[in-house]
Amino acid sequence: MVPQTHDSDILILGAGGAGLFAALHAHKAAPELSITVAVKGLLGKCGCTRMVQGGYNVALAKEDSVERHFMDTIEGGKWLPDQELAWKLVTLAVERVRELENELGCFFDRNPDGTVHQKAFAGQSFDRTVHKGDLTGIEIMNRLAEQVWARRIQRLEEHRAVELVRSADGASIAGVLFIDMRTGDYVFVRAKAVLLATGGGPTMYRYHTPSGDKSCDGLAMALRAGLRLRDMEMVQFHPTGLLAGPHTRMTGTVLEEGLRGAGGFLLGGNKERFMPAYDPKAERATRDIVSRAMFSEIRKGNTTPHGGLYISMGHLGADRVRQEFKGMVERCADCGFDLAAGLVEVVPTAHYMMGGVEFAADCTTSIPGLFVAGEDSGGVHGANRLGGNGVANSTVFGAVAGDAMAAWVTKFGHLVEASGAELEAAIERCERPLRAARGDLEALREKLHDTMWERVGIIRDEQGLTRALAELDALDAELESTGIGSSARAFNLSWHDWLNLRSLVAVSRTIARTALARQDSRGAHYREDFAQTSALETSAYTSIGANGEVTMKPVAFTRVLPGQSLLKHAA
Ligand SMILES: Cc1cc2nc3c(=O)[nH]c(=O)nc-3n(C[C@H](O)[C@H](O)[C@H](O)COP(=O)(O)OP(=O)(O)OC[C@H]3O[C@@H](n4cnc5c(N)ncnc54)[C@H](O)[C@@H]3O)c2cc1C
Numbered sequence: 319m320v321p322q323t324h325d326s327d328i329l330i331l332g333a334g335g336a337g338l339f340a341a342l343h344a345h346k347a348a349p350e351l352s353i354t355v356a357v358k359g360l361l362g363k364c365g366c367t368r369m370v371q372g373g374y375n376v377a378l379a380k381e382d383s384v385e386r387h388f389m390d391t392i393e394g395g396k397w398l399p400d401q402e403l404a405w406k407l408v409t410l411a412v413e414r415v416r417e418l419e420n421e422l423g424c425f426f427d428r429n430p431d432g433t434v435h436q437k438a439f440a441g442q443s444f445d446r447t448v449h450k451g452d453l454t455g456i457e458i459m460n461r462l463a464e465q466v467w468a469r470r471i472q473r474l475e476e477h478r479a480v481e482l483v484r485s486a487d488g489a490s491i492a493g494v495l496f497i498d499m500r501t502g503d504y505v506f507v508r509a510k511a512v513l514l515a516t517g518g519g520p521t522m523y524r525y526h527t528p529s530g531d532k533s534c535d536g537l538a539m540a541l542r543a544g545l546r547l548r549d550m551e552m553v554q555f556h557p558t559g560l561l562a563g564p565h566t567r568m569t570g571t572v573l574e575e576g577l578r579g580a581g582g583f584l585l586g587g588n589k590e591r592f593m594p595a596y597d598p599k600a601e602r603a604t605r606d607i608v609s610r611a612m613f614s615e616i617r618k619g620n621t622t623p624h625g626g627l628y629i630s631m632g633h634l635g636a637d638r639v640r641q642e643f644k645g646m647v648e649r650c651a652d653c654g655f656d657l658a659a660g661l662v663e664v665v666p667t668a669h670y671m672m673g674g675v676e677f678a679a680d681c682t683t684s685i686p687g688l689f690v691a692g693e694d695s696g697g698v699h700g701a702n703r704l705g706g707n708g709v710a711n712s713t714v715f716g717a718v719a720g721d722a723m724a725a726w727v728t729k730f731g732h733l734v735e736a737s738g739a740e741l742e743a744a745i746e747r748c749e750r751p752l753r754a755a756r757g758d759l760e761a762l763r764e765k766l767h768d769t770m771w772e773r774v775g776i777i778r779d780e781q782g783l784t785r786a787l788a789e790l791d792a793l794d795a796e797l798e799s800t801g802i803g804s805s806a807r808a809f810n811l812s813w814h815d816w817l818n819l820r821s822l823v824a825v826s827r828t829i830a831r832t833a834l835a836r837q838d839s840r841g842a843h844y845r846e847d848f849a850q851t852s853a854l855e856t857s858a859y860t861s862i863g864a865n866g867e868v869t870m871k872p873v874a875f876t877r878v879l880p881g882q883s884l885l886k887h888a889a
Contacts, residue, residue, distance in 0.1 A: 373450075557605055759800065
């Protein structure tokens with residue numbers, strides 16, 4: 319099958335905060351270049367940046383500093399973050415927020431004196447989270463999308479990237495193979511520089527928060543192209559996902575952290591509090607501690623009708639809860655729960671992947687011409703991401719990538735011939751489910767969710783991880799021989815389900831393998847058989863490639879050593 323072919327100087331995969339910032343910055347730096355944004359959904363309407371509720375971390379206040387934001391990020395990440403990446407995050411976040419407000423047209427909430435309002439978020443030593451009510455992501459994405467529409471930037475919407483294709487000599491990136499989801503035709507876009515910004519997304523877990531278009535496609539493509547991924551065992555769970563039964567997408571969506579912050583209680587199926595037995599801060603402990611305690615209670619069988627736990631707010635006064643948490647009260651009511659005066663079923667939910675493609679501070683990767691930014695990249699957050707550092711990450715590094723790609727294309731870039739063999743093999747892999755006998759994709763997805771939730775989730779051990787790897791191998795083999803029972807291509811959602819599962823299984827294996835390799839517990843990764851955190855001075859991160867071998871690479875403490883602080887030095 320011969321794909322249609324287009325050429326573009328710069329090709330951006332994904333239209334979240336990272337992809338759209340990259341497009342705007344590349345266009346500003348070199349307006350003469352052709353730029354294409356290709357996205358699985360509709361530009362501005364998909365991905366997780368739009369779902370950001372809480373806000374954006376940035377050191378703006380006089381009493382705050384980038385050093386303080388940096389130390390919170392490093393300590394929150396349990397000394398695993400790459401310190402140069404983290405430094406870039408905190409320093410450039412200041413520029414990006416100014417750009418969002420003054421050039422791109424965002425209105426963030428303000429104090430009576432006109433300064434930007436910044437609220438408290440967990441794990442931070444200063445209230446530095448900029449926001450627009452609790453709809454910050456919509457404000458950012460609407461303004462970014464308008465600005466992209468207003469410029470000469472090409473759009474390929476409902477185009478799903480399926481393979482990063484290298485040059486015939488394998489020395490650089492040649493372009494990307496897509497399926498035009500509306501017709502089912504293959505499209506190959508040749509480009510001088512390509513940005514991977516498809517946003518990760520741990521949707522392989524039974525309960526998860528990210529948008530349905532996210533299925534780790536970028537990470538799976540990166541692995542096949544020969545890139546290495548770091549910190550893949552670090553998957554963040556948010557403690558309070560709504561649990562409204564298996565047949566609604568509302569299950570897994572986040573009930574905000576502020577509920578616990580305001581004094582909400584978590585109760586077992588027996589309607590008694592359990593958190594005080596796990597941590598002195600009880601419900602106000604950090605996300606990892608609360609999620610672990612909840613998972614332990616669930617394992618003991620102390621559960622609600624749907625197999626989760628309860629959150630209870632009524633003791634704070636129903637009127638107060640209705641007033642302070644209007645959106646959450648309405649969301650719960652939509653699912654038949656009374657948050658203000660009754661009990662709501664909740665469960666920890668997979669929220670964010672700290673792991674991703676290994677990259678340098680200018681967003682380059684080990685493949686010349688291929689760049690990465692946002693949630694597809696690894697190393698900024700280490701073992702844990704602070705709430706509010708996610709959208710900062712995608713906008714900061716999206717902008718860096720846009721600038722770097724414009725410079726790269728202007729200096730070195732030229733279109734190269736793609737490897738015909740890679741292109742053919744990629745199409746062949748996508749064609750398999752159209753030919754094979756119909757199977758039960760739903761059952762395969764359930765198996766994947768069970769394996770990842772039970773054995774590669776919040777509490778792990780060697781036995782469970784080893785079993786999970788065997789189950790993932792079996793799942794992979796079963797998927798390869800499973801068809802979708804139709805050769806129709808146009809908007810064939812079963813075909814895309816199959817492709818989603820293929821990416822999720824490949825990336826799940828990297829999570830399980832790195833989780834098995836890391837023999838200590840820190841941040842989001844908890845091993846029951848290695849419950850202690852090993853010496854911070856010898857911290858190492860996991861690095862995995864397509865062959866599945868994991869290497870431990872030492873963290874370079876380029877700015878501050880464990881036990882020290884930039885704040886003391888700055889004082
Ligand atoms: C419910 C929720 C609340 C959150 N709240 C906060 C918060 O308050 N503060 C914070 O800092 N962070 C928050 N986050 C995290 C934050 O949303 C992400 O860290 C960040 O927005 C990721 O940006 P991104 O550009 O990398 O990816 P996204 O914004 O997810 O964009 C990815 C893009 O890639 C596209 N794509 C995917 N696969 C393909 C493919 N194969 N081909 C083409 N395109 C593809 C998608 O359609 C999408 O356009 C939240 C996340 C969720 C889920």
